[in-house]
Amino acid sequence: MIQLGVNIDHVATLRQARRGVEPDPVHAAVLAEMGGADGITLHLREDRRHVQERDLRVLRETVHVWVNLEMALDPGVLAIACEVKPDQACLVPERREELTTEGGLVVAGREDEFRRTVDRLREAGIRVTFFLDPDIRQIEAAHRSGAHMVELNTGEYSNARGPGCARECLERLQKAGSAVRAAGMGLHAGHGLDRTNIHPVLELPGLAEVNIGHAIVARAIHVGFERAVAEMADIVKRKGRSET
Ligand code: PXP
Numbered sequence: 001m002i003q004l005g006v007n008i009d010h011v012a013t014l015r016q017a018r019r020g021v022e023p024d025p026v027h028a029a030v031l032a033e034m035g036g037a038d039g040i041t042l043h044l045r046e047d048r049r050h051v052q053e054r055d056l057r058v059l060r061e062t063v064h065v066w067v068n069l070e071m072a073l074d075p076g077v078l079a080i081a082c083e084v085k086p087d088q089a090c091l092v093p094e095r096r097e098e099l100t101t102e103g104g105l106v107v108a109g110r111e112d113e114f115r116r117t118v119d120r121l122r123e124a125g126i127r128v129t130f131f132l133d134p135d136i137r138q139i140e141a142a143h144r145s146g147a148h149m150v151e152l153n154t155g156e157y158s159n160a161r162g163p164g165c166a167r168e169c170l171e172r173l174q175k176a177g178s179a180v181r182a183a184g185m186g187l188h189a190g191h192g193l194d195r196t197n198i199h200p201v202l203e204l205p206g207l208a209e210v211n212i213g214h215a216i217v218a219r220a221i222h223v224g225f226e227r228a229v230a231e232m233a234d235i236v237k238r239k240g241r242s243e244t
Contacts, residue, residue, distance in 0.1 A: 001237060002202060002207055002208065002209065002210060002236050002237070002239060003038035003039060003208060003209040003210075003236075004036070004037055004038050004039075004209075004210060004212065004229075004232060004233050004236045004237075005037070005038065005039040005040065005041040005066075005068055005188075005190070005209055005210065005211040005212070006029075006032040006037040006039070006040055006041065006211075006212065006213070006216055006229055006232075007040075007041040007042065007043075007070075007190075007211055007212060007213025007214075007216075008025040008028050008029055008032070008040060008041070008042050008051075008213070008217075009025075009042060009043050009050050009051055009213055010050070010213055010214060010217035010218075011023050011024075011025040011028040011217060012025045012042070012050035012051045012052070012055060013049070013050040015050075016049065016050055025042065025051065025055050025059070026055060026058050026059050026062055028217075028220075028225050029059055029062065029063050030062065030063060031224075031225040031226040031229070032216075032225065032226070032229045033063050033064065033065050034226050035225065035226040035227065035228070035229030035230040035233060036229060036230050036233035036234075036237070037065055037229050037233065038065055038066065038209075039065050039066035039067065039068055039087070039088075039209075040059060040063055040065060040066070040067055040068070041067075041068040041069075041070060041090070041211045041213070042055060042056060042059065042067075042068075042069060042070065043069075043070035043071070043092065043101070044056055044069060044070070044071055044077050044080065045072075045094060046072060046074045046076070046077060046094060047096055053080060056069065056080070056084055056086070057084055060084050060085070060086065066086075066087040066088065067086040067087055067088075068086060068087065068088040068089070068090055068129070068211070069081055069084075069086040069088070069089050069090070070089075070090045070092050070101075070131075071089055071090070071091060071092065072091070072092060072093065072094035073091065073113065073114070073117055074094070078117060078120060078121070081121060081124070081126065082120060082121065082123075082124040082126075085124055085125060085126060086126060087126070087127065088126065088127045088128070088129055088149075089121050089126050089127075089128050089129070090128075090129040090130075090131055090151055090188075090211075091105060091114070091117065091128065091129065091130050091131065092105065092131045093105050093106070093131075100191075100214075101131065101153075101191065102155070103133055103153065103155070104130075104131050104132035104133035104135070104138060104153045105130055105131055105132055105138065105142075106138065107130060107132070107138050107141035107142050107145055108137050108138055108140075108141040109141075110141075111141055111144045111145045114130075114141075114142075114145035114146075114147075115144075115145045115146050118145055118146040118147065119146065122146070127148045127149065128146070128147055128148050128149070129147065129148065129149040129150065129151050129186075129188060130142040130145070130147040130149075130150050130151070131150075131151045131153060131190075132150050132151070132152060132153060132176075133152075133153045133156070134152050134153070134156075134169075134172040134173045134175065134176030134177075135176065136175070136176065136179050139176060139179045139180055139183065140179070140183070142185070143183040143184075143185060147185055148185060148186060149185055149186035149187070149188055149208075149209075150176075150180045150185050150186070150187060150188065151188035151189060151190050151209075151211065152173055152176055152177060152180070152187070152188070152189045152190075152204075153190075153191050154173065154189050154190060154191050154192060154193055154201055155191035155192045156169050156172075157169035157170060157173060157192075157197070157201070158191060158192025158193060158194075158197055159192060166197075166200075170200050170201075173189070173201070173204060174204060174205075177189075177204045177205065177206065177207065178205070180206075181205070181206040186208050186209075187204065187206050187207050187208055187209075188207070188208060188209040188210065188211065189201050189204065189207060189209075189210050189211075190210055190211035190212065191211075192214070193210060193212050193215065194212075194214075194215035195215065195219075195231065195232065195235060198210070198212075198235060198236075199235075199239075202235075202236065202239040203239075210236060212232060215232070216228045216229055216232055219231070
């Protein structure tokens with residue numbers, strides 16, 4: 001069965017708009033758990049623009065589903081991760097000017113640097129995902145760096161205009177997914193997925209997890225967080241049920 005990770009960064013973004021306490025991303029995480037999320041994903045950025053260290057710490061003590069920390073190769077965040085011990089860490093690139101994570105990691109040529117971070121996280125009992133574009137070279141480099149899982153960046157597919165363009169992006173995701181599986185790593189996907197475009201992605205052979213934030217938080221404004229998560233969980237799990 002494919003697992004659904006709910007990304008709560010946007011809830012923290014709304015709170016930070018007023019630098020107050022509401023809405024609390026930890027409350028949203030509890031509602032996500034009640035709605036059927038398998039895990040909670042949050043990105044502790046070096047600039048702390050949305051998620052705060054407190055969110056990670058309180059969340060770790062509060063929800064019973066897995067916690068996946070997105071993080072850059074930042075020594076400060078690495079130290080926090082090793083202390084708080086989320087179940088998974090997803091390594092992502094980070095640029096201060098970007099609105100959201102814009103592309104996958106460039107690992108090729110930097111394997112030693114990545115391996116040192118993977119080793120520190122692994123020693124803390126944390127499984128490590130690399131967020132990558134569907135690029136075989138980067139997948140091979142992630143494998144050499146000791147990645148346990150790869151989250152394929154579905155951003156280009158999600159933004160594709162026209163069926164031809166989307167088909168090409170899907171083909172790249174399929175080839176990349178096969179390479180991830182052939183290397184013995186777990187296969188995840190995420191970025192820009194919503195109730196309309198997710199279906200072909202759920203068909204990727206061996207897909208174990210999807211991470212979704214924006215579409216769920218946007219829908220939650222109208223229907224509530226628990227229901228927005230439940231609707232997405234139903235789509236993701238229906239795929240699993242149709243195979244059994
Ligand atoms: N996966 C990664 C690595 C991300 O950085 C993000 C965005 O924070 C997501 C998944 C979720 O993307 P979206 O918010 O577009 O669903």
